[in-house]
Amino acid sequence: MVDQVLISPEVLSQYEAVIGLEVHCQLLTRSKIFAADANAFGAEPNTNISVITLGHPGTLPKLNRKAVDYAIRMGLACGSSITRHNVFARKNYFYPDLPKGYQLSQDKGPICVGGGILVKVKDPITGELYQTTIQVHHIHLEEDAGKSIHDGDDWATQLDYNRAGTPLIEMVTDPCIRTAEEAGQYLTEVRRLVRYLDICDGNMEEGSLRCDVNVSIRPKGATHLGTKVEVKNLNSIRNVMRAVDSEFLRQVELTETNGRIIQETRTFDAATGLSYAMREKETMNDYRYFPDPDLTPVVISDEWLAAVQATMPVLPAALYQKFTSIYGLPEYDAALLTDAKELADYYEAVCAETTNYKAASNWIMGPVKGQLNEKNLRDRQFPVSAERLADLINLVDNGTISQTAAQQVFSLMIEQPASTPADIAKANGLVQNRNTDALQTLVEEVLAAWPDKVEQYKKGKKNLLGLFVGEVMKKSKGSADPKLVNELIAKTLQKA
Numbered sequence: 420m421v422d423q424v425l426i427s428p429e430v431l432s433q434y435e436a437v438i439g440l441e442v443h444c445q446l447l448t449r450s451k452i453f454a455a456d457a458n459a460f461g462a463e464p465n466t467n468i469s470v471i472t473l474g475h476p477g478t479l480p481k482l483n484r485k486a487v488d489y490a491i492r493m494g495l496a497c498g499s500s501i502t503r504h505n506v507f508a509r510k511n512y513f514y515p516d517l518p519k520g521y522q523l524s525q526d527k528g529p530i531c532v533g534g535g536i537l538v539k540v541k542d543p544i545t546g547e548l549y550q551t552t553i554q555v556h557h558i559h560l561e562e563d564a565g566k567s568i569h570d571g572d573d574w575a576t577q578l579d580y581n582r583a584g585t586p587l588i589e590m591v592t593d594p595c596i597r598t599a600e601e602a603g604q605y606l607t608e609v610r611r612l613v614r615y616l617d618i619c620d621g622n623m624e625e626g627s628l629r630c631d632v633n634v635s636i637r638p639k640g641a642t643h644l645g646t647k648v649e650v651k652n653l654n655s656i657r658n659v660m661r662a663v664d665s666e667f668l669r670q671v672e673l674t675e676t677n678g679r680i681i682q683e684t685r686t687f688d689a690a691t692g693l694s695y696a697m698r699e700k701e702t703m704n705d706y707r708y709f710p711d712p713d714l715t716p717v718v719i720s721d722e723w724l725a726a727v728q729a730t731m732p733v734l735p736a737a738l739y740q741k742f743t744s745i746y747g748l749p750e751y752d753a754a755l756l757t758d759a760k761e762l763a764d765y766y767e768a769v770c771a772e773t774t775n776y777k778a779a780s781n782w783i784m785g786p787v788k789g790q791l792n793e794k795n796l797r798d799r800q801f802p803v804s805a806e807r808l809a810d811l812i813n814l815v816d817n818g819t820i821s822q823t824a825a826q827q828v829f830s831l832m833i834e835q836p837a838s839t840p841a842d843i844a845k846a847n848g849l850v851q852n853r854n855t856d857a858l859q860t861l862v863e864e865v866l867a868a869w870p871d872k873v874e875q876y877k878k879g880k881k882n883l884l885g886l887f888v889g890e891v892m893k894k895s896k897g898s899a900d901p902k903l904v905n906e907l908i909a910k911t912l913q914k915a
Contacts, residue, residue: 438596452586453480474519486586489618494531516565524561531558599660772809
């Protein structure tokens with residue numbers, strides 16, 4: 420790391436960052452990519468292993484077809500071309516957590532080529548939103564390595580091979596990203612896509628979604644690429660953005676002080692916001708790729724591709740369009756509801772039972788999300804079914820209960836998920852009183868009790884209507900239909 424040098428905004432504005440991301444997504448298959456060992460996070464160390472995972476001599480890998488299906492799904496979601504003839508290669512390098520001494524990956528022919536992901540980014544200077552497509556260079560399949568644990572022993576590194584052989588897709592972008600904001604939004608969209616596709620849980624804290632950042636700089640207006648530096652160990656979207664900004668500043672400082680940018684791999688320290696050198700970056704020749712002799716080529720037929728296409732869900736962009744055009748939601752509502760597939764599915768299920776689409780959105784964005792955050796529940800575990808929430812909305816719309824009473828009913832529905840909103844409202848005295856004769860009696864009692872206010876109303880103080888309505892609601896103990904009370908009071912005062 421170079422000594423901290425104060426670089427003026429004017430100098431920084433003369434450079435631009437050129438950024439590429441490598442996103443690793445662990446696939447949610449039940450077993451590993453080349454072995455029958457369980458693919459499960461959180462097991463006791465070195466329990467999900469076998470002689471294949473440990474690379475014992477004489478063992479043979481067998482490809483997990485589901486991992487191929489999941490890779491194809493991601494490629495289709497990105498608009499990539501699907502490679503029909505796939506070959507796995509050995510990527511040779513030694514790490515203690517890679518038992519075989521090589522990684523099975525794809526070299527010359529990745530399974531998905533091209534495509535892109537549309538992102539919406541806020542300009543850090545103007546604050547305005549703009550859209551840009553982050554181009555995907557390719558997506559390839561490979562196996563994960565094990566995990567080295569450096570803080571479990573004072574004298575030795577501990578190794579957990581449970582993760583070794585976990586199926587991965589690695590998504591490599593073109594060097595087309597220019598700002599930390601674009602990098603952050605791209606990663607956010609990737610995480611949302613893999614969750615919609617149900618191929619990865621997107622949990623960066625557990626390492627099932629990981630990101631390496633390649634950063635170089637060049638003078639603004641230049642077309643050549645500078646020397647790139649790879650930053651690893653980024654476990655959150657925020658840290659990806661911090662690492663981009665930090666590395667951009669470091670490289671500008673080096674350039675301005677006549678230093679030399681080295682092609683290397685660095686690690687990012689989230690506590691300090693700085694990166695530190697790990698090793699000089701390997702070149703492709705260092706890996707000595709060659710086709711794995713134990714795995715036959717994988718040929719994706721028309722029938723196989725069509726079968727995967729048939730399983731594709733509706734993706735966030737299409738749902739956003741549907742929510743704004745068909746359901747008439749504001750853009751803000753549509754963006755929030757399509758953030759997670761479970762939430763979007765829940766909203767659509769509610770809308771299948773009610774036509775008040777905006778009320779459904781308001782309930783989900785407000786009380787439902789509030790309960791999910793408070794109880795730390797996933798959306799699919801929410802105790803109030805979509806049908807029950809729609810029933811509650813319809814009770815308000817047809818005047819059976821008030822909006823205020825609906826909040827009380829909703830709270831009771833969480834405690835009594837088997838009961839209908841109508842039964843809960845009736846049992847707790849929350850059904851609105853629409854008995855015209857009974858309410859008319861209350862209206863006349865209130866007006867008789869406030870003769871001076873009635874005279875003021877007649878002389879033009881129309882805002883006193885609220886006082887009369889409030890008094891009737893008190894007498895009815897909140898059970899009166901406010902709309903009907905308004906009508907009865909207005910008619911009675913008009914006759915008087």
